[in-house]
Amino acid sequence: MSIKFKQVSYIYAPDSPLEKKGLDNVNFELQNGTFTAIIGHTGSGKSTLMQHFNALLKPSSGQIEIAGTTITPETSNKNLKQLRRHVSLVFQFPEAQLFESTVLDDIAYGPKNFGYSEKEAKQVAQVWLKKVGLPDDIADKSPFDLSGGQMRRVAIAGVLAYEPEILCLDEPAAGLDPQARKQMMNLFVDYQKAGHTVILVTHNMDDVANYADDVLVMEHGQMIKHDKPQVIFDDRSWLKQHYLDEPQASLFASKLAGFKFAKQPLTAKDLVRGIKENIKG
């Protein structure tokens, strides 16, 4: 099974003076079990695209195949629960979605909606509380007493707790310190390695270079490129032409005069290896 977008277009506020194209004839296929990054500028259609993954938005035309469900413009708003059980979205600043009186109840909210019993839900909540790196003793605290970073983890645990096959994240690490950012990204990599598909919407090219094995580039509602990170970041003039940043390692390498790299280093590790080879050789 894979995720297939076929000629998907989306129009905001059709037939009104504010009509605007959100997505314009988007076609791609993502393999299950991959870590895909979606990059592009603000307003390029990344978030619109993301909301199509679990039918929060339905295409104005075209068709989406995802997790055994086919979404078309005619898909009814009812009975989408099964789809959302398998495909889940984590929006930017997910801490805004917390509402329960205790941390544990908040994490258990999703599982309960998807048919877990009260007891099972609490159990998985406890497990995921630990997995996202929070101490056990905050389980009975109010989520509103936690720090921003902890709230973020609680919110993410609340989505991971029912283990969606496909997890879509919109800038999950925005506003976190580098340490917390790394932990957060590692959490998603582990989640992917456990056999799930992860889709990450991001502006951070280092995250793309470090974690993604597939990249979609959006611009003005169109998908302008779909390739491996290495291929995308190798084409430096193309990146420049589309005002996209390069990973730090890649930038650093380009500033080293007289160094030759077999392939463009994308991560710190690649860069170190490349420099070593240059010095020895």
Place this chain on the structure above:
Amino acid sequence: MSKILIGRYVPGNSLVYKMDPRGKLLATIFFILIIFLANNPLTYAIVTIFSFIAVAATRLRPKVFWDGVKPLVWLIFFTSLLQLFFTVGGKVYWQWTIFAVTSYGIENAIYIFIRFTVIILISTVMTVTTMPLEIADAMEWLLTPLKLIKVPVDKIALVMSIALRFVPTLFDETVKIMNAQRSRGADFNNGGLITRAKAITPLLIPLFINSLETAVDLSTAMESRGYRDDNGRTRYRILRWSKFDLLDLGYFAILIALLLIFRTH
């Protein structure tokens, strides 16, 4: 995505858009009052023609106005029917128990129908051509005399403007939280009344918390930029009378004159 419209403002640039909101607000209020001066077929015809000219002057599609009238269609018909069956006097055409169709009844029904429709049309002309913030400014201006009796008009106006400003923000936030909870399996559309009421808690609590946080942030931001709520503040949007307002108010002055001349005394 903060492109939603609050109120019913429709962007445009015809004559009516260039008029001062204060003039439009005054004219609308006066119109609603003077419509009661009409009391014979000629004056009602004058009122109708004047309203349609005002509608045409906006140069907007008729659908915009139909959308304004549509929600009230049943109220208009119901009121007109009441007039039709319960007005006594004049020639009786048809009678059954307490219901009667009389010549006065028919006349009154038509008058009520016209009165309702033109009031809605004229207020729609104002609301679709004036931004909510402009209307708030105009209301502040109208309330200015109340300062004499120590009503804090400035503060009321500030509250109104802030409230209007944050309607789209709140709306965006609502959509965002709804989407987040839907992703976690919340269902806002199915189930009975109690299920739905329960389903709304995960939406309301984050919204409340968010609004309170926004309010605190806003007040901090205002204070740190030196906001004080005493008198003598300058304003960003300055309202200026122009020749278009002479046209606006003149137009309604002519209407009043015509009504006074041609009404049955």
